[in-house]
Amino acid sequence: MKHVPGLADEILQELAPLLAAEGVDINDPKGVDIDALRAALGPAMERRNMELFTPTGAHRTQALAVLRRFTEATAAGRADEAQAVLDGVETDETEDHPAISHVIGVTLDLLDSWYSDRRLRTALASTRVASRRRPVRACATDLLSAARRHTTFDSLDKLTVAHGGLILFEGGATLVAASIAAIAKRQRRKVTAICRDLLIADPEYASVDVVAAPDGRAEEAGRTTPADDRILAEFEEWLSRQPQIAAPTVEDEATALRAIFTLARTSGADLRNPHDIGTAVDLLVDMGTGDGRDDHDIMMSSLFALDEYIHFQWEISRRPENWDRAHDIVEDALSARDGGGQLADVVERATAVDPQLRRAALKNTRVSAAVPVLLEWLGTSRPISQSGNLRLADIEPVAAMLGVRAKGVRKVPPLAEVPATGFATDEPLPEPEPLFATSMRQVPVLWAWWQAMLRCDILETTATRVRPGPASGRWIDGGEPPIEGAEALNGLFVSFLLSERMFDDDQFGSGAAVAVLASRMLIAAAAPELGIGAPDDARSTILRPRALQLMARLELLGLLTRDASGTPAVPEGLKSAVLRGAMLVMDVATRGEGT
Template sequence: MTRPEPFDGSAFLPPGVKHVPGMAQELMDELAPLLAAEGIDLNNPPEDLDVFNAALRSASERRNMELFIPVGEERVRALVLVFSAIKQVAMGDEGTGIAVLSAAVPQATDTAPSVGHVCGVTWAMLDSVLSNRLAADALEGFVIPAGEEALRVAAAHTLIEARHGGATTSTAALIGLHNGANAMVGAVLALAGVLITAARRLDTSVTELMRGELGRGEAGELAAALARLETPEPSAGGRQRRKAHKKERRTEASTVRRADARLFNNAVAWYSRHEADDTEDVQMYSFGLEAALAVARGAGLDPHSPTDVCALATFVALLPPGDDDEAAGAEHLILLGSIPRYANYRVDQSQDDPEWQAALRRCIGIVEGSSAESDAGYHHASWPEPVGDLEGLVHRMVLAESEPERERRLAAELILPAVSGIPRVVEWVGKGRPVTSTGGVRRADIAALGGFLGLDVVGVASPSLSTEGPRELTSMWDHPLLENWWTTLLEMGILETSSTRVKPGEKAGHPLAPEEIEQFVRVMVAATILPSPEVLEPSEGYTAWVVINALTEAIERGAEAVLPTGLGFGAEVYAGPVLRGLADLGVANVTRDKRGTRVSVPADLRLPVAAGARYVVRVLQDAHELG
């Protein structure tokens, strides 16, 4: 005899529609005794349809109560299973805690609780605690302690419903959107997060909390105890005890609130400096991010976790407002759109941490409604067709360039800050300067290095919220132009680094030849268009093609080219830094307003820009063939 798989049965299937012969009759047979209690005989139903429908609604509600609100021994079995799982999670063994719940079965037996009963008792306790506003405030900053994304999303949904006292009345949405298994496990993980945080803030243990009232599936006393943390009552011990209590509170929920406020302000300040088109854009992002952070905290999701930020995006996308509410729909889109922009901020602040990069791509995919693979909409097959023949264009420009034109190009290249700054940075490095473990200059040297490029930047340990004055960087790598320039100086042998110092390289002792200057500019252009060709993501390749096509058109026409609209959210996120990088480098003029984005290339710099773009095209074509 084969052992049944855990979570087997109809309650665990994903939502869908399947015709089962006789199902309607079976349901009516189950409702018959309940309808009889309402005075309705199914064999002789009343002629008044309103009377029948009212009785049917009442019977259905009572049937749902039977499915999700156990009594007696069934209630005890459900609570024992819930607390057994939470105990394991609280001890740090999340896998075992989740596995414990596999003992639940589709229909309750004399030895095992049903999935519905486990959901019901858990939802009721969450409703009791979180619908108390002061108790919920005292739990500020608690997080769902375990689970893959689908379970975390189910837990988040449960918590949001419970905050409005409605988890027990939202069975259709919770089961329908997440399926029985995920709804059950998500609810228990949500309660585990609440109890772990409550135990810490009440200076007790999860085991102790699960005794007494809570052990009976009631949480009124727990809610009251948590509420008292937010409104401490005067007691024997006087002022000193109240001061100590307030100090303890500051280290818990209130600390989380202040940290979230700083996070919000820093993210908005960064966006206003690096991404925003205008004041209205900043205001919309501020509105969306504030709402997103509020949802995250209410749903037990940590905005400092890449995994939880993805779960937040999935959850927000899962529950759009009704189609008939245009205003709510617009607000929902602003909220959802703020999440990948926030992830982009975290990528920048984490110096391109791979987990945050993956979260950014995932969030972009969620916003665009693509599959779980966020770059699905940007697969190689969907990359734009090249505009014109860039290879032929470069070849023709090289052959047609006259000596006066060559001299003007060289003069234009020499006055680019990235080129004119070369002898200055070599002199500044002198016999050697210290570098950080990442190979970049120290924060104290960022202002000097940026000055060689005409950048108003300064290195700081913690950025302020002001948008006035120098751009504050926690690392040299936070600025794309600084990163590209430093890397190119090293690649071309103008500088070289050891584990602790930078010093002049073998090519630093003499001026660069004209062809070396052209190569330097070409490499800088290519690195700006495609910063990381060795780890090329489809969305970055898509964006690079869009930018290259605009540059090609601008060079061929000798006039402004307009970037196409409707590129998709991912392309818009990636295109901003690329275009700003080209403008900062001095090789392109970029104008952005509500009418669109326009790009032009100075006449004397068209050849090196085209040559740099051509190199990127070759990389993209190789990737396309491999992809």
């Protein structure tokens, strides 16, 4: 993770007035209490989100007009026009146009309001989401679930991480249209009449450009848009002010980035959206995998141009933190293609370790040693919950097999819900003792073990029961599982444990960022020769206790040890499994997929 000088300070200074309202003065010469800062960050970020996503005055009216025009075009079956309405909304607002964030904010506010209104409850019960784009349909479905819980705005961060800002924008508009259609059908009124009542009376208030194209955004494939041209011109002007750039000349780098924008458009990606950077990276890497040196050189220069483009976005964006993950994706690609082969060499050497040493080390981890105990407890089969997990009564004995104190309960005792306080940023987040859980999913070590055994066919489930799987025989009665099976089990356990909260988000930061940070710490412990250092930026400092908590769990299971100086280390025979598990998480984080 690359530290960008001044970026953390800029973000904190932007939050300073909001933090001050929480009693934290970041400019206090006596220093800032880290616990107080941590406690204040959540409310401050929430209010900042409210400011960014809650337009007022003309911009709110313009956002409502966008939703009305989209809804009416959708209801009339004019899909191309509906898509063109959304295409006319850009990332930043102007005097006559709302920003994408404005439309998202208004959308979430409307959905929470409508779905909590008893007068609309019966009509909205029949809301059905429809979209010809699967990602939009998936996002709208998640939004519908949140709307029915009246938590759409509270779910903003989680939805953005899961789907990306642009898909959330389109998915929200799609759900607004579907909701109004359901109301109109129930009330036997026209959609336009419902739009006048619930959105805005004058759909022409906002001068959003509508130029219908045969396939909406797909019409832009293969060429840059006017919005692209504006951002590329700004990037070129920014480059001219930089003391040093990656390319020989400003013109060379600007030309390279324009080519990347055009290439991305061929896959429907919009590089003004940070969530689409991964698509561009994949395309560039695919182009650079040829045997020719020129292909590799073009790929590397393109990746460097993309990296500088993200630095440019950090400076101009109203929410620069949205580009952090995009930066990680580019940096990972650069590392993998320019010296990252060292890690592959480490894994290859770890796999070549004496098989007997590897077998003994893998057999002695709690992940492996507890398998025969579980299979004996399981017998021929046992009942499971409707979600396919252990029943509450079984959580305690099975967790104990891993050395974890956990108790399944229907309701968490009040005192158990009080968050731990007083821990330092260089210490792991404390584990509750015991851990009260209303489902197995809330016991991370147990859940990761269960998932790994299912993937390795040690267990298999039906709709109501769990039983030994086809690969269980070699683990029973002192059997000797194949080294590949033991390594797969331990490696998958590592990946599931590190990624357990990967796409969650809370007031301390992104769950994905914690997974990446812990994975890098684990790779550094397994391969110290790579010289991977710990990031020291403000965000990583805040996330560090959670990453250290994951490391502590691996130490509990015997997958991680400490040398004489107390530095984390991975036993020689476990390096292959541990590295593969951590690298899988890094790959998932880069591609934005689930394990």
